[in-house]
Amino acid sequence: xIFIQNLTLALVLLFVLNSSFASERSCRELDRGESISVDKxxxxxxxxxxxxxxxxxxxEGVFTVxxxxxxxxxxxxxxxxxxxxxxxxxxxxxxxRSRFQNCYDFKQKYLKDELGxxxxxxxxDEDRDVDIxxxxxxxxxxxxxxxxxxxxxxxxxxxxxxVHETMHWMxxxxxxxxxxxxxxxxxxxxxxxxxxxxxxxxxxxxxxxxCRSVGRSESIxxxxxxxxxxxxxxxLDSGHIDTIVYPNCTxxxxxxxxxVSNAYRTSTDHGGAGCAEVPDICKTREWTKR
Numbered sequence: 001x002i003f004i005q006n007l008t009l010a011l012v013l014l015f016v017l018n019s020s021f022a023s024e025r026s027c028r029e030l031d032r033g034e035s036i037s038v039d040k041x042x043x044x045x046x047x048x049x050x051x052x053x054x055x056x057x058x059x060e061g062v063f064t065v066x067x068x069x070x071x072x073x074x075x076x077x078x079x080x081x082x083x084x085x086x087x088x089x090x091x092x093x094x095x096x097r098s099r100f101q102n103c104y105d106f107k108q109k110y111l112k113d114e115l116g117x118x119x120x121x122x123x124x125d126e127d128r129d130v131d132i133x134x135x136x137x138x139x140x141x142x143x144x145x146x147x148x149x150x151x152x153x154x155x156x157x158x159x160x161x162x163v164h165e166t167m168h169w170m171x172x173x174x175x176x177x178x179x180x181x182x183x184x185x186x187x188x189x190x191x192x193x194x195x196x197x198x199x200x201x202x203x204x205x206x207x208x209x210x211c212r213s214v215g216r217s218e219s220i221x222x223x224x225x226x227x228x229x230x231x232x233x234x235x236l237d238s239g240h241i242d243t244i245v246y247p248n249c250t251x252x253x254x255x256x257x258x259x260v261s262n263a264y265r266t267s268t269d270h271g272g273a274g275c276a277e278v279p280d281i282c283k284t285r286e287w288t289k290r
Contacts, residue, residue, distance in 0.1 A: 030057035038247045039136035040171070046248050046257045048264070050150075050170040054124070055136040055245060061117040063245060067169060068124040068135040071096040072097075073142040079155050096142060096153075097123045103159035110220075112162075113238045114289060117245075121166060138169060160224025167220055170244045173263035175215030175222045175288070178207050195197035211262035211275035211284040236289035255279065259287045 025036065035056035042050045054066040055072045067126025071093050073079065082091055104121035111119040124135050148161050150168035157165075215222045220235035239256045246252040259282035281287045 026247045027251055030245070032053070032057055033131075034058060035132040036247075037133035037135055038170075040248060044248075045171050046250060046253070047171040047173055047243060047260050048279045049168055049173050049260075051247050052136040052138050052169050053244075054133050056132050058120075058134050061115070062120070063118070063241075064120045064122055065170065065244065066122045066124040066129060066132060066135045067138055067166065069097065069100070069138045069140055071140050071142055073155075077142065077144060077155065079142065082182045092142065096140075100162055103162045104166075106159055109200055110233055110235045112234045113236045114234065115238050115241075117238070117241050119236070119241065119244070121163070159222065160220075164220055164224045167240075171247065172240055172243060173260040174209075175213065175219055175263075178212065178215055180208040206270040208266045208270065209264055209270065210267050210270050211265040211272070213259040213262060213278070213287055214285065215288050216285045219288065238290040239288040242290070255281060255287060258282065 023205070026038075030036065033056070035054050036053045037054045040051040042048055045051050052067070056064045056066070058064055072089060073092055079087070079092070079095070082095055095263075101123045105121070108120055111121070122129070126134075139151075141152050142155050145152045145154055148154045148157050148165055150165045153162070153165060216237070217223065218233060218235055219237065239253070242249075242252050243256050250256075250257065258278050261276045262278060262282070265275055268274045
Protein backbone atom coordinates (compact mmCIF):
# COMPACT_ATOMS: atom_id res chain seq x y z
CA UNK A 1 0.00 0.00 0.00
CA ILE A 2 2.83 2.39 0.90
CA PHE A 3 4.55 1.55 -2.40
CA ILE A 4 1.38 2.39 -4.37
CA GLN A 5 0.96 5.67 -2.46
CA ASN A 6 4.58 6.62 -3.13
CA LEU A 7 4.24 5.69 -6.81
CA THR A 8 1.08 7.78 -7.12
CA LEU A 9 2.78 10.74 -5.45
CA ALA A 10 5.78 10.40 -7.76
CA LEU A 11 3.54 10.36 -10.85
CA VAL A 12 1.66 13.45 -9.66
CA LEU A 13 4.93 15.29 -9.03
CA LEU A 14 6.24 14.26 -12.45
CA PHE A 15 3.06 15.57 -14.09
CA VAL A 16 3.32 18.88 -12.21
CA LEU A 17 7.00 19.26 -13.14
CA ASN A 18 6.33 18.46 -16.80
CA SER A 19 3.41 20.92 -16.89
CA SER A 20 5.53 23.62 -15.26
CA PHE A 21 8.38 23.00 -17.71
CA ALA A 22 6.03 23.16 -20.70
CA SER A 23 4.43 26.35 -19.38
CA GLU A 24 7.81 27.98 -18.71
CA ARG A 25 9.06 27.00 -22.16
CA SER A 26 6.01 28.38 -23.96
CA CYS A 27 6.00 31.69 -22.05
CA ARG A 28 9.64 32.66 -22.33
CA GLU A 29 11.33 34.61 -25.12
CA LEU A 30 13.11 32.51 -27.72
CA ASP A 31 16.79 33.13 -28.27
CA ARG A 32 17.93 34.15 -31.72
CA GLY A 33 18.18 31.02 -33.89
CA GLU A 34 16.21 28.91 -31.39
CA SER A 35 13.15 26.91 -32.43
CA ILE A 36 10.39 25.07 -30.60
CA SER A 37 7.91 22.52 -31.90
CA VAL A 38 4.27 23.04 -30.90
CA ASP A 39 1.83 20.13 -30.97
CA LYS A 40 -1.52 20.76 -29.29
CA UNK A 41 -4.87 19.25 -30.20
CA UNK A 42 -7.93 21.50 -30.12
CA UNK A 43 -8.73 20.02 -26.70
CA UNK A 44 -5.24 20.81 -25.39
CA UNK A 45 -4.92 24.25 -26.98
CA UNK A 46 -6.09 27.11 -24.78
CA UNK A 47 -7.47 28.90 -27.83
CA UNK A 48 -9.60 25.85 -28.65
CA UNK A 49 -7.90 25.55 -32.05
CA UNK A 50 -5.15 23.01 -32.70
CA UNK A 51 -1.52 24.14 -32.90
CA UNK A 52 0.86 22.12 -35.08
CA UNK A 53 4.01 23.91 -36.18
CA UNK A 54 7.60 24.74 -35.38
CA UNK A 55 8.55 28.37 -34.80
CA UNK A 56 12.07 29.76 -35.05
CA UNK A 57 13.25 33.20 -34.00
CA UNK A 58 15.37 34.64 -36.80
CA UNK A 59 16.06 38.03 -35.22
CA GLU A 60 14.30 40.49 -32.94
CA GLY A 61 10.64 40.54 -33.99
CA VAL A 62 11.14 38.20 -36.97
CA PHE A 63 9.91 34.59 -36.84
CA THR A 64 9.73 31.72 -39.31
CA VAL A 65 6.94 29.17 -38.86
CA UNK A 66 7.29 25.70 -40.42
CA UNK A 67 4.54 23.22 -41.31
CA UNK A 68 5.09 19.54 -42.07
CA UNK A 69 2.17 18.76 -44.37
CA UNK A 70 1.05 15.57 -46.05
CA UNK A 71 -1.43 16.39 -48.81
CA UNK A 72 -3.74 13.67 -50.06
CA UNK A 73 -6.97 13.32 -52.03
CA UNK A 74 -9.76 10.88 -52.75
CA UNK A 75 -9.02 8.61 -55.70
CA UNK A 76 -11.90 9.94 -57.83
CA UNK A 77 -10.90 13.62 -57.59
CA UNK A 78 -9.29 15.07 -60.68
CA UNK A 79 -6.87 17.93 -60.09
CA UNK A 80 -6.01 20.44 -62.75
CA UNK A 81 -2.33 20.43 -63.64
CA UNK A 82 -1.78 16.77 -62.76
CA UNK A 83 -2.07 14.16 -65.50
CA UNK A 84 -4.30 11.24 -64.62
CA UNK A 85 -1.42 8.79 -65.02
CA UNK A 86 0.70 10.85 -62.65
CA UNK A 87 -2.00 11.28 -60.02
CA UNK A 88 0.14 9.69 -57.29
CA UNK A 89 0.54 10.68 -53.62
CA UNK A 90 4.01 12.04 -54.33
CA UNK A 91 2.71 14.14 -57.24
CA UNK A 92 -0.12 15.54 -55.13
CA UNK A 93 2.34 16.47 -52.39
CA UNK A 94 4.77 18.07 -54.82
CA UNK A 95 2.09 20.20 -56.48
CA UNK A 96 0.45 21.42 -53.25
CA ARG A 97 3.67 21.89 -51.30
CA SER A 98 4.76 24.21 -54.10
CA ARG A 99 1.37 25.91 -54.33
CA PHE A 100 1.22 26.59 -50.59
CA GLN A 101 4.79 27.90 -50.47
CA ASN A 102 4.14 30.20 -53.42
CA CYS A 103 1.12 31.62 -51.59
CA TYR A 104 3.14 32.06 -48.40
CA ASP A 105 5.86 33.92 -50.26
CA PHE A 106 3.38 36.05 -52.18
CA LYS A 107 1.51 37.18 -49.06
CA GLN A 108 4.43 37.39 -46.63
CA LYS A 109 4.63 41.20 -46.65
CA TYR A 110 1.19 41.42 -45.02
CA LEU A 111 1.99 39.09 -42.11
CA LYS A 112 2.99 41.68 -39.52
CA ASP A 113 1.48 43.27 -36.41
CA GLU A 114 1.25 46.83 -35.10
CA LEU A 115 4.48 46.33 -33.14
CA GLY A 116 6.42 45.62 -36.33
CA UNK A 117 6.85 41.90 -35.69
CA UNK A 118 6.76 39.69 -38.78
CA UNK A 119 6.00 36.08 -39.64
CA UNK A 120 7.41 34.05 -42.50
CA UNK A 121 5.56 30.84 -43.35
CA UNK A 122 7.41 27.82 -44.71
CA UNK A 123 6.49 24.33 -45.87
CA UNK A 124 8.95 22.10 -44.01
CA ASP A 125 11.68 20.39 -46.02
CA GLU A 126 13.54 17.68 -44.12
CA ASP A 127 16.66 18.04 -46.28
CA ARG A 128 16.83 21.82 -46.00
CA ASP A 129 15.48 22.51 -42.51
CA VAL A 130 17.97 20.51 -40.44
CA ASP A 131 18.59 23.18 -37.80
CA ILE A 132 15.06 23.29 -36.31
CA UNK A 133 12.89 21.05 -34.19
CA UNK A 134 10.85 18.81 -36.49
CA UNK A 135 7.25 20.08 -36.80
CA UNK A 136 4.33 17.77 -35.97
CA UNK A 137 2.64 16.10 -38.92
CA UNK A 138 -0.39 17.72 -40.54
CA UNK A 139 -2.79 15.72 -42.73
CA UNK A 140 -4.61 17.89 -45.26
CA UNK A 141 -7.11 16.54 -47.76
CA UNK A 142 -7.42 18.18 -51.16
CA UNK A 143 -11.11 18.18 -51.98
CA UNK A 144 -13.84 19.65 -54.13
CA UNK A 145 -15.52 21.07 -51.02
CA UNK A 146 -16.88 24.55 -51.76
CA UNK A 147 -15.80 26.11 -48.49
CA UNK A 148 -12.35 25.12 -47.33
CA UNK A 149 -11.43 24.49 -43.70
CA UNK A 150 -8.20 23.61 -41.94
CA UNK A 151 -8.53 19.89 -42.74
CA UNK A 152 -10.18 20.06 -46.17
CA UNK A 153 -8.79 22.44 -48.79
CA UNK A 154 -10.54 23.08 -52.07
CA UNK A 155 -8.30 22.00 -54.94
CA UNK A 156 -8.55 25.49 -56.46
CA UNK A 157 -8.33 27.44 -53.19
CA UNK A 158 -7.06 31.02 -53.45
CA UNK A 159 -3.91 32.19 -51.70
CA UNK A 160 -6.02 34.19 -49.25
CA UNK A 161 -7.91 31.03 -48.27
CA UNK A 162 -4.68 29.06 -47.97
CA VAL A 163 -3.12 31.65 -45.64
CA HIS A 164 -6.33 31.94 -43.58
CA GLU A 165 -6.55 28.18 -43.06
CA THR A 166 -2.83 28.01 -42.28
CA MET A 167 -3.41 30.47 -39.44
CA HIS A 168 -5.77 27.94 -37.87
CA TRP A 169 -2.84 25.49 -37.64
CA MET A 170 -1.19 28.03 -35.34
CA UNK A 171 -4.16 28.24 -32.97
CA UNK A 172 -5.96 31.31 -34.34
CA UNK A 173 -9.77 31.35 -34.32
CA UNK A 174 -12.20 32.72 -36.88
CA UNK A 175 -13.20 36.36 -36.36
CA UNK A 176 -15.83 36.90 -39.06
CA UNK A 177 -19.58 37.11 -38.61
CA UNK A 178 -20.94 33.71 -39.57
CA UNK A 179 -23.50 33.91 -42.38
CA UNK A 180 -24.11 30.22 -43.00
CA UNK A 181 -26.59 27.73 -41.63
CA UNK A 182 -26.20 24.38 -39.95
CA UNK A 183 -26.02 22.82 -43.41
CA UNK A 184 -22.69 24.47 -44.23
CA UNK A 185 -19.99 21.76 -44.34
CA UNK A 186 -17.56 23.93 -42.43
CA UNK A 187 -19.96 23.90 -39.48
CA UNK A 188 -21.28 20.37 -39.82
CA UNK A 189 -18.23 18.71 -38.26
CA UNK A 190 -18.73 20.79 -35.12
CA UNK A 191 -22.50 20.54 -34.82
CA UNK A 192 -22.38 18.16 -31.86
CA UNK A 193 -20.24 20.45 -29.69
CA UNK A 194 -23.33 22.38 -28.58
CA UNK A 195 -27.05 22.00 -29.09
CA UNK A 196 -28.39 21.92 -32.63
CA UNK A 197 -27.69 25.11 -34.52
CA UNK A 198 -30.39 27.03 -36.32
CA UNK A 199 -31.01 27.01 -40.04
CA UNK A 200 -31.04 30.23 -42.01
CA UNK A 201 -34.38 32.01 -42.11
CA UNK A 202 -35.30 34.48 -44.84
CA UNK A 203 -36.92 37.17 -42.70
CA UNK A 204 -35.12 36.81 -39.39
CA UNK A 205 -31.87 34.85 -39.84
CA UNK A 206 -30.50 33.37 -36.64
CA UNK A 207 -27.01 32.37 -37.62
CA UNK A 208 -24.74 30.06 -35.69
CA UNK A 209 -21.71 31.33 -33.74
CA UNK A 210 -23.30 34.69 -32.99
CA CYS A 211 -21.39 34.76 -29.67
CA ARG A 212 -18.14 35.20 -31.59
CA SER A 213 -15.88 38.21 -31.01
CA VAL A 214 -15.42 39.88 -34.39
CA GLY A 215 -12.03 41.24 -35.43
CA ARG A 216 -11.07 44.34 -37.37
CA SER A 217 -11.90 44.25 -41.07
CA GLU A 218 -8.28 43.88 -42.23
CA SER A 219 -7.61 40.82 -40.07
CA ILE A 220 -6.75 37.65 -42.00
CA UNK A 221 -9.10 35.82 -39.63
CA UNK A 222 -12.00 38.06 -40.71
CA UNK A 223 -11.48 38.03 -44.45
CA UNK A 224 -8.76 36.95 -46.82
CA UNK A 225 -9.75 39.81 -49.10
CA UNK A 226 -7.46 42.09 -47.09
CA UNK A 227 -4.54 40.29 -48.71
CA UNK A 228 -5.52 41.86 -52.02
CA UNK A 229 -5.61 45.46 -50.79
CA UNK A 230 -2.91 47.85 -51.90
CA UNK A 231 -0.66 49.87 -49.63
CA UNK A 232 0.99 49.06 -46.32
CA UNK A 233 -1.66 46.66 -45.04
CA UNK A 234 -1.10 44.35 -42.09
CA UNK A 235 -3.44 41.44 -41.49
CA LEU A 236 -2.23 40.45 -38.01
CA ASP A 237 -2.32 42.06 -34.57
CA SER A 238 -0.09 41.61 -31.55
CA GLY A 239 -2.59 39.21 -29.96
CA HIS A 240 -2.32 36.92 -32.98
CA ILE A 241 1.46 36.83 -32.98
CA ASP A 242 1.63 36.44 -29.18
CA THR A 243 -0.64 33.40 -29.47
CA ILE A 244 1.75 31.87 -32.00
CA VAL A 245 5.05 32.89 -30.39
CA TYR A 246 3.91 32.01 -26.84
CA PRO A 247 1.78 28.88 -27.40
CA ASN A 248 -0.60 28.00 -24.57
CA CYS A 249 0.84 30.77 -22.37
CA THR A 250 -2.02 32.23 -20.36
CA UNK A 251 0.03 35.06 -18.87
CA UNK A 252 0.77 36.38 -22.38
CA UNK A 253 -2.54 35.55 -24.04
CA UNK A 254 -5.22 35.83 -21.35
CA UNK A 255 -7.47 38.30 -23.21
CA UNK A 256 -7.17 36.43 -26.50
CA UNK A 257 -8.12 33.12 -24.87
CA UNK A 258 -11.07 34.71 -23.08
CA UNK A 259 -12.42 36.31 -26.26
CA VAL A 260 -12.03 33.24 -28.48
CA SER A 261 -13.84 31.08 -25.94
CA ASN A 262 -16.98 32.27 -27.75
CA ALA A 263 -15.68 31.73 -31.28
CA TYR A 264 -17.75 28.60 -31.89
CA ARG A 265 -20.62 29.13 -29.46
CA THR A 266 -24.19 30.06 -30.37
CA SER A 267 -26.57 32.09 -28.19
CA THR A 268 -29.72 30.54 -26.73
CA ASP A 269 -31.76 33.04 -28.78
CA HIS A 270 -30.24 31.51 -31.90
CA GLY A 271 -30.84 27.97 -30.70
CA GLY A 272 -27.47 27.30 -29.12
CA ALA A 273 -26.15 26.55 -25.64
CA GLY A 274 -25.40 30.19 -24.84
CA CYS A 275 -22.43 32.54 -24.78
CA ALA A 276 -19.65 32.50 -22.21
CA GLU A 277 -19.07 35.61 -20.12
CA VAL A 278 -16.13 37.57 -21.50
CA PRO A 279 -14.47 40.95 -20.78
CA ASP A 280 -15.99 44.02 -22.41
CA ILE A 281 -12.98 44.42 -24.70
CA CYS A 282 -14.10 41.25 -26.50
CA LYS A 283 -17.10 43.21 -27.77
CA THR A 284 -14.86 45.76 -29.49
CA ARG A 285 -12.64 45.37 -32.57
CA GLU A 286 -9.51 45.94 -30.43
CA TRP A 287 -9.39 42.62 -28.59
CA THR A 288 -6.70 41.12 -30.84
CA LYS A 289 -4.20 43.77 -29.71
CA ARG A 290 -2.17 43.77 -26.52
